[in-house]
Amino acid sequence: MAPRDYDRDRYAARHLIGNFFCRLKQFRGIATRYDKTKRNFLAGVHFAASAILIN
Numbered sequence: 001m002a003p004r005d006y007d008r009d010r011y012a013a014r015h016l017i018g019n020f021f022c023r024l025k026q027f028r029g030i031a032t033r034y035d036k037t038k039r040n041f042l043a044g045v046h047f048a049a050s051a052i053l054i055n
Helices: 008-024 038-054
Strands: none
């Protein structure tokens, strides 16, 4: 049985995105959707994403 073919670059990009969302969910307000309005939630996501990218 031959191993399945896969795109190595695509897999690496998917892995990075998965790791990013895992780190994003570590922020309590994002994981629990504490802010109920779309505007406030999106602002929290932007804040958390910028904090992740800075570190």
